[in-house]
Amino acid sequence: MTVTSDPPSTSAAAPAADSAAATSAASAAAEGQLTVRVRDVRKTFARPVLDGISLDIHAGEFVALLGASGSGKTTLLRILAGLEAADSGSVWVPPTRTVVFQEPRLVPSQRVWRNVVVGRSGGRSGGRSGRAAARAALAEVGLEDWENAWPATLSGGQAQRVALARALVREPQLLLLDEPFAALDALTRIRMRQLIGDLCARHRPAVLLVTHDVDEAIVLADRVVVLTDGQISLDRRIDLPRPRSVGDPGFAEFHRLLLAELGVHEH
Numbered sequence: 653m654t655v656t657s658d659p660p661s662t663s664a665a666a667p668a669a670d671s672a673a674a675t676s677a678a679s680a681a682a683e684g685q686l687t688v689r690v691r692d693v694r695k696t697f698a699r700p701v702l703d704g705i706s707l708d709i710h711a712g713e714f715v716a717l718l719g720a721s722g723s724g725k726t727t728l729l730r731i732l733a734g735l736e737a738a739d740s741g742s743v744w745v746p747p748t749r750t751v752v753f754q755e756p757r758l759v760p761s762q763r764v765w766r767n768v769v770v771g772r773s774g775g776r777s778g779g780r781s782g783r784a785a786a787r788a789a790l791a792e793v794g795l796e797d798w799e800n801a802w803p804a805t806l807s808g809g810q811a812q813r814v815a816l817a818r819a820l821v822r823e824p825q826l827l828l829l830d831e832p833f834a835a836l837d838a839l840t841r842i843r844m845r846q847l848i849g850d851l852c853a854r855h856r857p858a859v860l861l862v863t864h865d866v867d868e869a870i871v872l873a874d875r876v877v878v879l880t881d882g883q884i885s886l887d888r889r890i891d892l893p894r895p896r897s898v899g900d901p902g903f904a905e906f907h908r909l910l911l912a913e914l915g916v917h918e919h
């Protein structure tokens with residue numbers, strides 16, 4: 653498999669290298685702001701999970717990935733994150749990409765602000781610049797008063813907002829969201845959905861959101877992609893005006909279409 657920050661090629665496997673970043677950005681611009689390019693990716697565990705996936709994501713585009721449980725959504729996301737290798741095919745991703753998981757994965761022994769900048773490249777995680785960056789990111793997620801708190805004192809929703817601030821402070825070209833709201837209660841989930849929508853509209857990263865939630869996909873995404881039996885069975889642009897909510901005209905039609913694609917037929 654090829655994972656590269658250079659434009660798509662058939663060269664031997666090479667992890668995304670920082671040195672290729674400039675090439676990557678320039679090439680993306682030259683190719684109409686292509687941020688992710690996946691070609692014929694295959695992955696088999698006990699059975700074939702991804703069976704020839706090809707997918708483009710452009711700069712600033714928000715793509716939601718739906719599919720039945722076990723259809724390979726997380727596997728595809730992990731391949732884009734560089735956490736998993738495909739068996740074959742090629743993957744072109746930008747060097748700056750971050751993942752927000754279902755659980756916040758905060759370091760319990762570090763205060764909230766340090767969690768936001770921990771491990772940030774360039775040695776800027778400590779000191780005033782790191783703190784200022786953390787403060788700005790925490791303000792964006794509505795946690796400006798929590799910079800000195802310990803992770804254990806946060807609610808689940810607050811902890812997930814810190815995880816979001818940690819992702820944003822890196823200014824990723826590609827934001828990978830792996831069911832980031834799944835562990836939250838229904839109300840917090842709706843608030844987080846709005847927050848992610850606002851933040852993505854402001855920062856405009858390319859986004860791949862893995863979700864089970866059809867409403868979430870329609871509210872947030874520019875495009876919804878459905879995985880079925882290892883392949884992309886539907887790739888549909890959601891052309892509803894924003895901001896969106898479930899009661900909007902046109903919403904129900906997309907809802908029915910996507911549920912039917914997932915094998916659920918409403919009566």
Ligand SMILES: Nc1ncnc2c1ncn2[C@@H]1O[C@H](COP(=O)(O)OP(=O)(O)OP(=O)(O)O)[C@@H](O)[C@H]1O
Pocket residue numbers: 697698701719720721722723724725726727728864
């Ligand atoms: N590291 C692994 N080792 C073995 N099998 C794996 C591994 N990772 C994933 N699988 C298998 O690959 C299939 C797809 O898993 P994946 O987590 O990508 O699906 P998913 O669509 O994200 O599922 P869910 O919606 O339930 O999270 C599953 O059958 C899973 O058991």
